[in-house]
Amino acid sequence: MNLNGTMMNQRSMKLRSNSGDFELTQMEIACLKFAANGYRPSEISGALKLEDTQIELTLSSAEEKLGARNRLHAIGIAVSQGLIGIDGK
Numbered sequence: 001m002n003l004n005g006t007m008m009n010q011r012s013m014k015l016r017s018n019s020g021d022f023e024l025t026q027m028e029i030a031c032l033k034f035a036a037n038g039y040r041p042s043e044i045s046g047a048l049k050l051e052d053t054q055i056e057l058t059l060s061s062a063e064e065k066l067g068a069r070n071r072l073h074a075i076g077i078a079v080s081q082g083l084i085g086i087d088g089k
Contacts, residue, residue, distance in 0.1 A: 006017070016020035023065065024065055024066075024078075024083060025058075025061075027048075027058050028058055028059075028061060028065070029049065029062075029078075029084065031044055031048075031055055031058045031059050031062065031082055032062055032074060032075055032078050032083070033046065033084050034048075035059060035071055035074075036078070036084055036087075037076060037087075041053075041055040041056050041059065046055060058072060059074070062074055062078075067080065
């Protein structure tokens, strides 16, 4: 197995060992749903009547809790774990 394959296996094991242990807040889930539907943080903040910085912090917190490498990865994990629907709902 090459190095890339080894890294993927380690990453997969980490995600599996964390499954079910996600403790996202309702706000983190709501922000991920908006992001999954293509909303930018400034658009999310307008919809939720919050500051842009609060949305950025909330999305970053969700990414960290999910062990995601970026926002798209966080959305993928949230969908795969059933935290948000495949359509972002």
